[in-house]
Amino acid sequence: MDVVKERLAQFSLEAHDLYLSQSVPYVDGPPDxxxxxxxxxxxxxxxxxxxxxxxxxxxxxxxxxxxxxxxGSKVISVAVTPDGYADAVKDDRFVTPEERRMSxxxxxxxxxxxxxxxxxxxxxxxxxxxSNLPDELPELTADVDAHVDWMSTALVHKDPYENLYxxxxxxxxxxxxxxxxxxxxxxxxxQPAVYRQKDDGDFEVVDxxxxxxxxxxxxxxxxxxxxxxxxxxxxxxxRCSVRAGExxxxxxxxxxxxxxxxxxxxxxxxxxxxxxxKYNYFTLVDDLTAFTGQH
Amino acid sequence: MDVVKERLAQFSLEAHDLYLSQSVPYVDGPPDxxxxxxxxxxxxxxxxxxxxxxxxxxxxxxxxxxxxxxxGSKVISVAVTPDGYADAVKDDRFVTPEERRMSxxxxxxxxxxxxxxxxxxxxxxxxxxxSNLPDELPELTADVDAHVDWMSTALVHKDPYENLYxxxxxxxxxxxxxxxxxxxxxxxxxQPAVYRQKDDGDFEVVDxxxxxxxxxxxxxxxxxxxxxxxxxxxxxxxRCSVRAGExxxxxxxxxxxxxxxxxxxxxxxxxxxxxxxKYNYFTLVDDLTAFTGQH
Numbered sequence: 366m367d368v369v370k371e372r373l374a375q376f377s378l379e380a381h382d383l384y385l386s387q388s389v390p391y392v393d394g395p396p397d398x399x400x401x402x403x404x405x406x407x408x409x410x411x412x413x414x415x416x417x418x419x420x421x422x423x424x425x426x427x428x429x430x431x432x433x434x435x436x437g438s439k440v441i442s443v444a445v446t447p448d449g450y451a452d453a454v455k456d457d458r459f460v461t462p463e464e465r466r467m468s469x470x471x472x473x474x475x476x477x478x479x480x481x482x483x484x485x486x487x488x489x490x491x492x493x494x495x496s497n498l499p500d501e502l503p504e505l506t507a508d509v510d511a512h513v514d515w516m517s518t519a520l521v522h523k524d525p526y527e528n529l530y531x532x533x534x535x536x537x538x539x540x541x542x543x544x545x546x547x548x549x550x551x552x553x554x555x556q557p558a559v560y561r562q563k564d565d566g567d568f569e570v571v572d573x574x575x576x577x578x579x580x581x582x583x584x585x586x587x588x589x590x591x592x593x594x595x596x597x598x599x600x601x602x603x604r605c606s607v608r609a610g611e612x613x614x615x616x617x618x619x620x621x622x623x624x625x626x627x628x629x630x631x632x633x634x635x636x637x638x639x640x641x642x643k644y645n646y647f648t649l650v651d652d653l654t655a656f657t658g659q660h
Numbered sequence: 661m662d663v664v665k666e667r668l669a670q671f672s673l674e675a676h677d678l679y680l681s682q683s684v685p686y687v688d689g690p691p692d693x694x695x696x697x698x699x700x701x702x703x704x705x706x707x708x709x710x711x712x713x714x715x716x717x718x719x720x721x722x723x724x725x726x727x728x729x730x731x732g733s734k735v736i737s738v739a740v741t742p743d744g745y746a747d748a749v750k751d752d753r754f755v756t757p758e759e760r761r762m763s764x765x766x767x768x769x770x771x772x773x774x775x776x777x778x779x780x781x782x783x784x785x786x787x788x789x790x791s792n793l794p795d796e797l798p799e800l801t802a803d804v805d806a807h808v809d810w811m812s813t814a815l816v817h818k819d820p821y822e823n824l825y826x827x828x829x830x831x832x833x834x835x836x837x838x839x840x841x842x843x844x845x846x847x848x849x850x851q852p853a854v855y856r857q858k859d860d861g862d863f864e865v866v867d868x869x870x871x872x873x874x875x876x877x878x879x880x881x882x883x884x885x886x887x888x889x890x891x892x893x894x895x896x897x898x899r900c901s902v903r904a905g906e907x908x909x910x911x912x913x914x915x916x917x918x919x920x921x922x923x924x925x926x927x928x929x930x931x932x933x934x935x936x937x938k939y940n941y942f943t944l945v946d947d948l949t950a951f952t953g954q955h
Contacts, residue, residue, distance in 0.1 A: 368951050369664050376944040383935045399694040399814065407702045409937050518694070545940060640678040641703050645840060646941035649671040653948070656663050 370657040373548040373650065374599060380545035381601055389413055389541070389605040389613070398518035401614075406527060409616045409643060411541055413605060417612050423508035423533050424610055427630055429473050435504045437470035441491060446560055447568040449488035449624075454583040459555035460570055462490070463562060476628050486566045498632070509533075509632055513612075516634065528615040528635045532607045535629030539613060540586045541603040542620040544647045548654045549600040550620060554578040586622045607631075618647050665952040668843040668945065669894060675840035676896055684708055684836070684900040684908070693813035696909075701814060701822060704911045704938060706836055708900060712907050718803035718828050719905055722925055724768050730799045732765035736786060741855055742863040744783035744919075749878040754850035755865055757785070758857060771923050781861045793927070804927050808907075811929065823910040823930045827902045830924030834908060835881045836898040837915040839942045843949045844895040845915060849873040881917045902926075913942050 395417045396404075405412050418424060444451055444462035451462045474480040475489050499506050513529055530537060542550060557576040560568045584590065589597050607613045615621055625631070690712045691699075700707050713719065739746055739757035746757045769775040770784050794801050808824055825832060837845060852871040855863045879885065884892050902908045910916055920926070 366661065366664070369661070369948060372944065372947050372951070376940065379943070380937065380940050383940055384937065399697060402694060402697050402702065403814070407697065407936075545937070642675065642679065642840065643937060643941070645671065645675050645678055646938070646945070648674070649667065650941070650944070652667050653664060656667070 366657050369653060370548075373653060373657065376650070377545050377548050377599070380543060384408060385410065385543055385545075385601075385603075387603075389539075389603055391415055395513075395515050398515045401515055405614055406616065409544070409618070411603070411605075411616055411619065412614050413607060414612045414614060415610070417513070418510065418531055419610065421509050421531075421533075423505070423630075423632070426508055427505075427533050429477055432505075433470050433473055436502055437468065437473070439469045439502065439504075440466050441469055441472070441501065443467050443472055444490040444492060445487045445562065446490075447486055447488070447562075449490075451490065452581075453585070454553070454555055454581050455570070457553075457555060457583075458558040458570060458572070459579040459581045460558045460560060463560045463568075486568070487562060513634055516636075527617050528613075528633060530607060530613040530615060531632045531634070532609050532611055532613075533630040533632060534609050535626040535631075536609070537607045537613070537626075537629060537631055538624045539603075539605050539607065539615075540622040541605070541615070542586075542600055543603075544618040544620070544643075545650070546600045546620070547647070547650050549596045549598075550582055550654075551584055551594045551597065552580055552655070553583050555581050555583070582620065587624075618643065661952050664948060665843075668948055668952065671945070672840050672843050672894070675838060679703060680705065680838055680840075680896075680898075682898075684834075684898055686710055690808075690810050693810045696810055697814040700909055701911065704839070704913070706898070706900075706911055706914065707909050708902055709907045709909060710905070712808070713805065713826055714905065716804050716828075718800070718925075718927070721803055722800075722828050724772055727800075728765050728768060731797050732763065732768070734764045734797065734799075735761050736764055736767070736796065738762050738767055739785045739787060740782045740857065741785075742781060742783070742857075744785075746785065747876075748880070749848070749850055749876050750865070752848075752850060752878075753853040753865060753867070754874040754876045755853045755855060758855045758863075781863070782857060808929055811931075822912050823908075823928060825902060825908040825910060826927045826929070827904050827906055827908075828925040828927060829904050830921040830926075831904070832902045832908070832921075832924060832926055833919045834898075834900050834902065834910075835917040836900070836910070837881075837895055838898075839913040839915070839938075840945070841895045841915070842942070842945050844891045844893075845877055845949075846879055846889045846892065847875055847950070848878050850876050850878070877915065882919075913938065 390410075390412050392401075392405075392412050392414045393416060395414065404410075443465045445465050446462045450460075453460060469491075471480075472489055472491055498509075499511075509531075516527075516529055530539075555578060557573045557579050558570045559573060561571050562568050584594050584597050586602055591598050605613070685705075685707050687700075687707050687709045688711060690709065699705075738760045740760050741757045745755075748755060764786075766775075767784055767786055793804075794806075804826075811822075811824055825834075850873060852868045852874050853865045854868060856866050857863050879889050879892050881897055886893050900908070
C-alpha cells in the first residue's frame with residue numbers, strides 16, 4: 366500500500382508542476398465563451414475575472430441606504446454563529462449556524478452596529494444564491510444580470526458544477542485546494558450539530574441526533590493542526606482575495622474556504638453538476654486516499 | 661493491494677456508466693467550435709462527424725488515375741509488412757514495418773494489382789500526416805483544407821493531443837478503448853525489431869539491438885488471448901467504421917486499433933499534446949495498474 370500512497374502524493378505534486386499556477390491568474394474583461402471553456406473550465410483551473418460586471422447597477426448601488434429602502438421590510442433567513450465559522454468541524458462535530466428569521470433592516474442594523482445584538486455576540490451572515498434571489502428578493506434582481514452571458518454560453522446546462530463568485534462590495538478571501546490535492550486533505554465523519562444562542566448570549570452546540578453523520582474536512586486551513594494531520598503539510602493551497610467588481614471562477618471539485626470582510630456583499634452563480642471523466646477520476650483518487658490513509 | 665486493484669476496475673466500469681456510450685455517436689455537419697469543445701474534447705469522448713468535408717476536391721478527386729498524374733513520379737516512403745500488422749507485438753518483439761522508398765506510381769501498381777510484388781508477398785501502406793503533406797506532396801494540398809476550421813478554433817495550439825481522421829475513400833475500422841479502461845489493458849516492454857523481406861519474398865524479423873525496449877500493448881483486440889490476459893475480458897472496446905466522407909474525432913489518450921479497406925485513403929489532422937488534469941489523472945491510473953498488475 367505504501368507504493369500506492371506515495372504515488373498518490375506524487376500525482377498531486379505533478380498536478381502543480383504540470384498545469385497549476387502558484388497564484389490565481391487574472392483575466393481582464395469578459396472572455397469569449399470558447400476561450401473561457403478552453404483555458405479555465407476544461408482544464409479545471411480557477412481565475413479571477415476583472416471588469417466583467419461593471420454595468421451592474423448593484424456594483425455601486427447596493428448601499429445600506431438603498432437596501433433598506435428596497436427590501437428593508439422583507440423577512441429573510443440569517444445564519445448566526447459565535448465566531449463566523451459556519452459549516453465547520455468543531456470539537457469533533459460538524460456544526461451548522463443557527464438559522465434566524467429577521468427583517469433585512471434588522472440585519473443591517475446589526476451589521477452597521479446601530480443596535481446591540483441579542484446577548485451581544487454572534488456573527489451574522491445572509492446567504493442568497495442566484496437561483497433564489499429572483500424568488501426571495503425580486504426587488505433587487507434588476508440590479509444584477511440574470512446570468513453571466515459568456516459563462517451560460519460556455520456551459521449550457523450540461524456541465525460540471527462550476528461557480529462564479531461576484532463580489533459587489535467588500536472583499537472575499539479564498540483558500541483554494543485543487544481536487545488533485547485530495548491525498549493530503551483529511552476527511553472524517555462527524556455528528557451534525559447546530560448552534561443555538563442562549564438567553565445569556567452564549568452559544569451552545571446542539572446535536573442533531575436524527576441526522577446521519579456528515580463527511581467533512583476537519584482541518585482549518587487558517588491554522589492547520591499539522592501534528593494531527595501531517596500530510597496536510599504537503600498540500601499547496603492557493604490564496605486569493607476577490608475585491609468589489611471582481612469575479613472568481615471556482616472550478617468544479619475544488620476545495621474552498623471563504624472569509625469575507627465585514628459587510629461584504631456577493632452574488633454567486635452556479636451551474637448543475639455533470640458526471641464526466643474528471644469526476645470519474647476524482648472519485649478514484651478520493652477512495653484510494655481513504656484506503657491508504659493520509660494522516 | 662487487492663482493494664486498490666478492485667477499485668481501479670470499478671473506476672473503469674463507472675466511466676462507462678457515467679459518460680461513455682455503447683457506440684461512437686454521429687454528429688451531422690461541421691459543429692460550432694464551442695459546442696465541439698464542450699461536447700467532445702472537454703469530456704474526452706469520440707464521435708464521427710458527417711458532412712464536414714464534402715467540399716474537399718480530394719473526396720471525389722483522389723482516384724488512382726488522378727494521383728498517378730499529379731504525384732506518380734514522386735518517391736515516397738512505404739511501410740511494408742507480411743500481414744498488414746504494423747507496430748505490433750509479435751513473438752514478444754515490437755515489430756515495425758520495413759520502410760521502402762518507391763515512386764507513388766509503383767505503389768499504386770502494387771495496390772491496384774497491376775504488377776506482382778517482389779517475392780509476391782507483403783502489405784503496402786503509405787502514411788502521410790497533415791503536417792508533412794504540404795512538404796512531401798505539395799501537389800495534393802489544394803485538394804484538402806489546410807486545417808479543420810472548427811477544430812482549429814476550438815483547440816488553438818495549446819490543447820491535448822487530439823486526432824481527426826478524415827476518410828477520403830474506402831473505410832477505416834477502429835477499435836477504441838477509453839483511457840479509463842487502462843486497468844484491463846496489458847502492457848509489456850518489448851525488444852524493438854523491424855521486418856525485412858528476403859530475396860525469396862519471405863519476411864524475417866531483425867532485432868534492433870541498439871534501441872531501448874518499447875512499452876507496448878501485447879493484446880490483439882481482434883483476437884485477444886484471454887488465457888494470457890484475462891483482465892482484458894472486462895475491457896469494453898467501442899467499434900466503429902469510418903466511411904468515405906466521414907471524420908472520426910479520436911480524443912487524446914484513447915487506445916486505438918485501426919484496420920483499413922484495401923486502397924483506403926485518409927487524411928489525419930493532429931494537434932500537439934498539452935499536459936492537463938486528464939493527463940495527470942491518467943498517469944496515476946497507469947502507474948497504479950502497473951503496481952497492482954492486471955493479468
